Amino acid sequence: AxxxxxxxxxxxxxxxxxxxxxxxxxxxxxxxxLFWYKQPSSGEMIFLIYQGSYDQQNATxxxxxxxxxxxRKSANLVISASQLGDSAMYFCAMRxxxxxxxxxxxxxxxxxxxx
Amino acid sequence: xxxxxxxxxxxxTQMGQExxxxxxxxxxxxxxxxxxxxxxxxxxxLVSFYNNEIxxxxxxxxxxxxxxxxxxxxxxxxxRSTKLEDSAMYFCASSxxxxQDPTQYFGPxxxxxxx
Numbered sequence: 001a002x003x004x005x006x007x008x009x010x011x012x013x014x015x016x017x018x019x020x021x022x023x024x025x026x027x028x029x030x031x032x033x034l035f036w037y038k039q040p041s042s043g044e045m046i047f048l049i050y051q052g053s054y055d056q057q058n059a060t061x062x063x064x065x066x067x068x069x070x071x072r073k074s075a076n077l078v079i080s081a082s083q084l085g086d087s088a089m090y091f092c093a094m095r096x097x098x099x100x101x102x103x104x105x106x107x108x109x110x111x112x113x114x115x
Numbered sequence: 116x117x118x119x120x121x122x123x124x125x126x127x128t129q130m131g132q133e134x135x136x137x138x139x140x141x142x143x144x145x146x147x148x149x150x151x152x153x154x155x156x157x158x159x160x161l162v163s164f165y166n167n168e169i170x171x172x173x174x175x176x177x178x179x180x181x182x183x184x185x186x187x188x189x190x191x192x193x194x195r196s197t198k199l200e201d202s203a204m205y206f207c208a209s210s211x212x213x214x215q216d217p218t219q220y221f222g223p224x225x226x227x228x229x230x
Contacts, residue, residue: 033217043204045158045221091158095217100171101146101210102160103219 002027004094006106013082014114020067021077021109023092031097034075036066039089039108048090051075082113117141119222121207127228128197136192136225138207147190148208148219149182151175158206164190197229 003026013019025034036048051059051066059066067076079086089110093103120139128134140147149161162172164182181193190209194201204226208219 035218037221042223043226044223045206045208047218047220050218093158095219101148101163101165101217101219102171102173103148103150103158104160105158107157 002029002094002096002099002104004092004104004106006092006109008109009107010110010112012112012114013079013086015084016081018078018080019082019111021079021090021092021111023075023077023106025073025075025092025094027094027096029096029098033095033097034066034068035093035095035103036064036075036077037091037093038086039091041088045091049077079111084113084115087111087113119207119209119220121205121222121225123225124223125226125228127230130199130229131196134194134197134227136194136205136207136227138190138192138222139188140190140207140209141211141220142188144209144211144220146170146210146212146219147182147184148210149192150206150208150221151203152206152224153200153203161192194227197227199229202227202229 005024032053034051038046049061049064051068063080065078089108091108092106122137147164152158162176163170183191204224206224207222210219
């Protein structure tokens with residue numbers, strides 16, 4: 001079975017500091033993709049970053065980077081230089097190639113950036 | 116930048132009524148999805164649609180639900196006889212392809228309240 005676990009229900013970070021949001025996953029399939037989405041209080045789901053299971057390098061997108069540790073089955077999101085606008089829910093998701101295109105989501109982490 | 120749009124943004128309905136949620140996926144995308152998020156919970160997959168037919172569906176997607184692509188742009192989710200527990204945010208998503216570009220782009224959601 002496919003599973004995504006986010007163990008931090010809430011996190012706080014000082015503005016301009018970096019923060020790491022944890023995500024672990026479980027799948028026996030060698031081909032999968034890992035995604036992070038941001039959900040502000042307005043409710044929409046905003047795509048942030050993607051990491052494929054065969055990618056050799058960690059994905060980066062601006063201030064977002066994904067710390068992919070395959071042996072540990074973890075895909076933590078690192079946000080550098082936090083901004084007040086980063087306050088939101090963050091969801092980790094996985095797509096497993098052999099089970100189709102559906103995404104499996106974690107329960108999310110609520111991030112609050114403190115001025 | 117192209118985006119997924121959804122209408123209406125909010126829908127209030129009486130239990131037992133039919134509702135149709137509408138989505139316009141990104142124009143060159145081939146795969147379409149519906150997800151739901153009950154308040155305070157994680158995002159759950161409902162159904163995926165490709166080549167004018169359902170390609171996957173979850174246990175949640177029972178006979179009360181149906182999807183349709185009535186024309187070249189719209190993608191709809193119909194709930195035939197709504198129940199109280201159908202109250203949730205419903206997200207439409209689309210992706211360009213399966214394995215080549217698996218990122219799913221989400222619409223802003225329709226918040227459905229069943230009274």
